[in-house]
Amino acid sequence: xxxxxxxxxxxxxxxxxxxxxxxxxxxxxxxxxxxxxxxxxxxxxxxxxxxxxxxxxxxxxxxxxxxxxxxxxxxxxxxxxxxxxxxxxxxxxxxxxxxxxxxxxxxxxxxxxxxxxxxxxxxxxxxxxxxxxxxxxxxxxxxxxxxxxxxxxxxxxxxxxxxxxxxxxxxxxxxxxxxxxxxxxxxxxxxxxxxxxxxxxxxxxxxxxxxxxxxxxxxxxxxxxxxxxxxxxxxxxxxxxxxxxxxxxxxxxxxxxxxxxxxxxx
Amino acid sequence: xxxxxxxxxxxxxxxxxxxxxxxxxxxxxxxxxxxxxxxxxxxxxxxxxxxxxxxxxxxxxxxxxxxxxxxxxxxxxxxxxxxxxxxxxxxxxxxxxxxxxxxxxxxxxxxxxxxxxxxxxxxxxxxxxxxxxxxxxxxxxxxxxxxxxxxxxxxxxxxxxxxxxxxxxxxxxxxxxxxxxxxxxxxxxxxxxxxxxxxxxxxxxxxxxxxxxxxxxxxxxxxxxxxxxxxxxxxxxxxxxxxxxxxxxxxxxxxxxxxxxxxxxxxxxxxx
Numbered sequence: 001x002x003x004x005x006x007x008x009x010x011x012x013x014x015x016x017x018x019x020x021x022x023x024x025x026x027x028x029x030x031x032x033x034x035x036x037x038x039x040x041x042x043x044x045x046x047x048x049x050x051x052x053x054x055x056x057x058x059x060x061x062x063x064x065x066x067x068x069x070x071x072x073x074x075x076x077x078x079x080x081x082x083x084x085x086x087x088x089x090x091x092x093x094x095x096x097x098x099x100x101x102x103x104x105x106x107x108x109x110x111x112x113x114x115x116x117x118x119x120x121x122x123x124x125x126x127x128x129x130x131x132x133x134x135x136x137x138x139x140x141x142x143x144x145x146x147x148x149x150x151x152x153x154x155x156x157x158x159x160x161x162x163x164x165x166x167x168x169x170x171x172x173x174x175x176x177x178x179x180x181x182x183x184x185x186x187x188x189x190x191x192x193x194x195x196x197x198x199x200x201x202x203x204x205x206x207x208x209x210x211x212x213x214x215x216x217x218x219x220x221x222x223x224x225x226x227x228x229x230x231x232x233x234x235x236x237x238x239x240x241x242x243x244x245x246x247x248x249x250x251x252x253x254x255x256x257x258x259x260x261x262x263x264x265x266x
Numbered sequence: 267x268x269x270x271x272x273x274x275x276x277x278x279x280x281x282x283x284x285x286x287x288x289x290x291x292x293x294x295x296x297x298x299x300x301x302x303x304x305x306x307x308x309x310x311x312x313x314x315x316x317x318x319x320x321x322x323x324x325x326x327x328x329x330x331x332x333x334x335x336x337x338x339x340x341x342x343x344x345x346x347x348x349x350x351x352x353x354x355x356x357x358x359x360x361x362x363x364x365x366x367x368x369x370x371x372x373x374x375x376x377x378x379x380x381x382x383x384x385x386x387x388x389x390x391x392x393x394x395x396x397x398x399x400x401x402x403x404x405x406x407x408x409x410x411x412x413x414x415x416x417x418x419x420x421x422x423x424x425x426x427x428x429x430x431x432x433x434x435x436x437x438x439x440x441x442x443x444x445x446x447x448x449x450x451x452x453x454x455x456x457x458x459x460x461x462x463x464x465x466x467x468x469x470x471x472x473x474x475x476x477x478x479x480x481x482x483x484x485x486x487x488x489x490x491x492x493x494x495x496x497x498x499x500x501x502x503x504x505x506x507x508x509x510x511x512x513x514x515x516x517x518x519x520x521x522x523x524x525x526x527x528x529x530x531x532x533x534x535x536x537x538x
Contacts (some may be wrong), residue, residue, distance in 0.1 A: 009415075056438075056442060058438050058441060058442070074445065075441075076438075076441040076442045077442070077444055078442075078443065078444050080442065081442070082438070082442045084335075084435045084438065084439070084441070086433065086435045088433070088435045088436060088438075088439045090454065090457070090458065091458070091534055092457050092458075092460075092532075092534050093533060093534075101453075102443055105440075105443040105445050105449075106443060106444075107443070133534040133536075134534075135534060135535055135536060135537045136536075136537060153443075193485070
């Protein structure tokens, strides 16, 4: 097997707060292969977003090693496109302007910026909305522009931090279908953070379940469901079985957390 | 009784918390309040409940306003005060913008500047008037200085907060695009803070009006504050009221202009 795109070994991160030290990550090992879609699921506060921040280069690590194509990560870079959970479209720029902003920052030739920006918006189904400002777009449309923006400068991998977390259920389903279609057509390496098990199973090739405080990879579940995947897949027994496996694993974590909470109170 | 809670009568739609109203209704209510207050004023003076020396009638004040306009005093005084406030406010803003942005972005600069600004900010501006006269005399520069003292320190804190309120993820976005700090500041942080900086300008401009009049009341040979002060000396309460009304109108006009400009400058904030 070829060398994985992203290699995480023994990653540790501790936060110092007023109430003492919080171990967010304690020895995380994870590989993401070339053009593989890996979803990282866990309960809130398990450190999954911290992990993504470190891979993005936005947060520092205390221990361990994170490499992309064998190169250690030291800072944020154009080789990793990031889609944030919060809406990060710049409100004074149009949809096209936002994609163009990233392209320009990435050093794209000025003559090509406009064409590429339009192509990217078309890719996420937003042709006709090039001139719309973010405030005129729905939450789902904003995240579509954010995806188009992160893909526009051809990063080596895409990091997505609960990108659909703030959307309503119906829009979220649409976005999942859209992302699957884009991924199936264009293939790229994706690390996708979510707390939604259904979303994780539907989208990914592999689901990594994270344990709670300290955060570790507890279980890796290969999702051997056929592609192309469509929404009907959700009702199949295979999907249900995988969904169940991941969910049980996470439920153990949340039960432990609840028990720990009661123990601390009592 | 079927045990179900009885539906409570719905509150009237217009009185619901935060429910917007039509522009025409807004203007109507605002105008009605002005007219209502004017009527009360007129009634009180018409019934001679208060001596005209203390509260002149609306008619007398308007007549006085007309006389002042006809003699040219009104425009001259307004022009002088507007000139002073424009220069003073501009200097203050130009000083406060870089400082506020700097301390909003860099905690070390904040540590150096913010407590000092807080310390000075609580010294009453009025107490600086005698000192400024000793320093620079009673000319225009003393008015600029008073406006500066009264506005600069407040603006620094306002601008700092405006810059700090820029979402962290906007800065993270810039970093994932490998933009230099300077570039993130100029192309992400500043444009993002612009609408709230504009609001801060609008608020601090209102204060600047107070400071120019304060400075003119104490030591000046022209301006709206000066004319109010002479009015007191000759018991011309109608003049004082005329100028107070004028100040109110100027303030209202400036504020509405700033609001209107905001809507045009930041059109992108409108939702469809």
